[in-house]
Amino acid sequence: MGISAQYYAHARILHLLLPLKPPFSSSSSSSSSLLRPNPSPLATTTTTTTTTTTTTSRGLLCCFSSHGNPRRGRESRGGGGGSAEGESGFVVASFYKFVLVADPEAEVAKQLSFLQERNIHGRIYVNEQGINAQYSGPTTDAMAYVEWLREDPRFSDILVQLSPALSGHAFPRLKLRYKPSLVQLEGGVSHLPLVDPSMRATPLTPSEWRKRLQNGRNVDIFSSNIDSSASEKEFLLLDVRNGYEWDIGHFRGAERPNVDCFRSTSFGLSEQEVDASDPLTGIDKERTDILMYCTGGIRCDVYSTILRQKGFKNLYTLSGGVSNYLKSEGPAEWLGNLFVFDSRLSLPPSTYNPEKDSEGEPQLVSESTMLGKCYICGSQLLDFRHRNCANLDCNRLFLCCSSCAKELRGCCGADCVGAPRLRPVLLGRQRYQKWHIYRDGEFPKEITA
Template sequence: MQLYNTLSAKERAALIDSAGKHRLTLSFYKYAKITHPQEFRDHLFITWDSLDVLGRIYVAHEGINAQLSLPADRFNAFKAHLDAIDFLKGIRLNIAVEQDNKSFLKLKVKVRHKIVADGLNDDTFDVTNKGVHVDAVTFNTLIEDRDTVVVDMRNHYESEIGHFKNAITPDVDTFRESLDIIENDLREHKEDKKLVMYCTGGIRCEKASAYFKHKGFKNVYQLEGGIIDYTRQVKEQGIENKFLGQNFVFDDRRAERISPDVIANCHQCGKPFDVHTNCANEACHLLFIQCDQCKEEMNNCCSATCKEIHELPYEEQKALRKGQGNSNDIFKKGRTDHLPYKKDLRNIFEVFKPHKT
C-alpha cells in the first residue's frame, strides 16, 4: 500500500501536462481534536492520492492545515470525502484567486506537533475563546475606524509585496515573533482600541485572537477566511478592494495578484517590482525580489558570487557543496547584506503606533 509520494517533481509535471486537465488550487484548515493523527494522515494520503491530489498538508492532535491542488473534475469527489469526516463536514474551502496547474507537484501529508508553528502552550489559555469573525464589508468599515489598529499577522516578506490599507506590517521572520511584539506595544490600548487581524487564509488569526483575548485585549476581530476569501467576496459582491498589491502564497505560484498596485521593489536595482524568486545557486536558494532585467543580467542569482557558481558545470557545483552544508541564506527571506534594496529592518518597537485617519 502506497503511503508516500514516489514521483519526482519533474515526473509529476510531465504527467500533469499529458493529462491535459484543469486543476484547482485551494486551501483549508480546521482546529479539532485528532486522537490518532498518524492513522488519520495515512487515511488522507491513500484517499487523496487516488484522487490525484497534490499539496502540502499538516496533521496534528490539534487539527489539520491543508494547501493543495486537484483535477477540477474530481472536486465533487474530494468534497464528498471531506463531508464524510465529521469535523470537516461543510468546511470552507478557500479557492485560489489565480490558478496554476503546477502550483504543487507532490503530495506531502505530514504529522506535526502543531499545524502552525506558533510556539504557544495551548494549556495556558482557552484556544476556543476566539475573536469576532468579520466579513469583507465589516472589515472594510473597521479598518477605516480611528479606534482600530489593523495588524498583518504574516511575516515581513509576505506583507512586503501586499497588505491592506492602514495595516501595521511587522518586520518579523516568524509568526511567533509578532505575538509578543503586538502584546507589548499595544499594552496601553487593550481596552480602548479595536484589534483587527488578518492573514492569508485565516489560520494564524484563529490562535492569535484567542491568545490576545487571554492577554486582556477586550475588542479582538479577525478577517474570516483571510485575504483569499476577502478577495472572493470583493469580486462576487462588488465590494471596494482595500488590499494593495499581491498576496504571497506558499506554493510554486509565489503570489496572487489582488490589485494592480506594485508596492515593493527589486532587491537588486530598486525598480518597482513585486515578484519573488529563489536564487538559482542551489547552495544558496535565497528568496528575494528580482525584476526581469536583473534576472537576465544575474542569471536568476542573488549575487555575483552565486552567479559565478551557478554558471559552473553541475558536477563542479556539487563538488563545491560537498561537505559544506547549505548556506544560511537558504533559510532567509530577503534578509542578506548583499541585496542593496532589501526591505529595511525598522525599530520594531516603533512599528505598532495606531494609524490616524
C-alpha cells in the same frame, strides 16, 4: 526596519524525495521548487510507482504521489466555498480546521487511503488540534476530497478556498503526515488553546471587514494630534504574515510585520513601555479593536490565542483570510497582489474575482511605500514576483528588477556574487529547478523555465 532585512524567507517547506546533503539552513525558504529542504532521515528515493508510502518513527504514514500524466481535460465543478477553475481544469484548494482529533495517526491513515487513487498534490498536516491543507488537483478530485471530509461531523463546516491553477499542479507531490504544529511558530503551538473558540479572535465576514476598514479610524499611537469622531471607532490593523508577503500586497493602512518571518512574530509581546517596532505597545487593551489578517486565516487564529492570553480583549480576524476577501469583495481597500505558497507565488486580485477587477494589474501606490520595490535599487516593479538568490547557500527570496539581476548575476547582494556555488542567472519568469540538481556543485550552463 531596514531594507536589508525585508526579504528573508523562512517558511517551512516540503521534504524532497532524494537523499539530502548538507550544508543547508532551515531558516531560509520559500515555496515549491524555489525552496531547499530541511535534512530529514525520512527522505526516500522515488520509483516508477504511482504512490510511495513511508512510515515514520512515530508509525505515521506519509504519501507521495507522482502521477505521470495528470488529467488536463475540463472537470466538472464541485461545491464548497466557491468555484475557480483554470483552463486545464486544475484548482488550488486550501482549508484548515481547529478541532480535537483523538487519534491523529488513524486520521492520517484514513485520509491517505482515500487520496491514494486521486490526483492530489500538496501539503496536508494533521495532529491532535486539527488539520491544515493546501493542495492542487483536477476540480473533481479536489472537491471529492472536500465532500468526503465534510461527511465527518468534525469537519462538516470547513471553509474551502479555491483558485485556478492554469498550469496544472501547483505542488510537486502529495505530502500527508502528522505534524506536531499545524503552524510554525517559535516555541510551538501545541500548548495554545486552539480548539477553544472563546480563546480565538472573533471572525468577521469579508463584507463586515470591508465596512470596518472603511468606517473606522486606524490607531496611530505615536501621534498626539488625531481628531476624534463619535461615528468612528479606533482599531489597529495588523498584517500577521511574513514581511516579504506584505511587500507585494496588503490592506491599506496595515502595519507591516515587525519581523521577517511569522515564525518569530512578536506583536504584543514587548516588555518595554514604548517599542517603535511593536504597534501594540502602549495601546488600551480593553478598548482598542485589534484587526488581524493573513492569507487563509490560520495564522491569525493561532496568534489571536497568544494575544488573548496577554490581556487583549477586542480581537477580530478576517474569516477565510485575504483569499476569501478578494473573492467576495474584490480589491477594495487592498493594494497590490497576494503572495501564495505554491509555484504561482503571486496572484492579482482578479484571480479570485475577475468580475470585480477586470484589469488584473497590481494597484501601485505612492513612491514612498515599499510595495513592489526592487530589494537592491529600490525601483518600482510592475511584476510582483519573487526570485531566489543565485547563491545556492543563501537562497533568499526577494524582489528584483531585471537590471539588478543582470548586474549581480541573480544574487541578492555583492556578498553573494563571489560565493562558490552560484546557479545560472534566470531572467523574466524563469525559476530554478529543484535544489538537488545543484547540490553537488555541478551547475548546468543553461536552465529553462
